[in-house]
Amino acid sequence: MLLLFCMVFAALKLISDTILELSLLFFSRDSEGKALNSVRKGSVIYVIGGACSLFSVQFIFGLGSVFIATNIVALIYFF
Secondary structure (H helix, E strand, C coil): CHHHHHHHHHHHHHHHHHHHHHHHHHHCCCCCCHHHHHHHCCHHHHHHHHHHHHHCCCCHHHHHHHHHHHHHHHHHHHC
């Protein structure tokens, strides 16, 4: 199950990174790429969330709360 969830979340992150970078390519007015570099630094948020989820792997509610909190923090960072 651990391998399955790891593969699913890795695929979802790859899809979200692709969509985010394509949207910056088509809709951003930044020609130097500064916005892309700042968005790529936001991936650290998900790494920290993944590290925090390792401590709550025994509790499903802990995993859910870490997942929701990580997504909210990343959403606030990206906006």
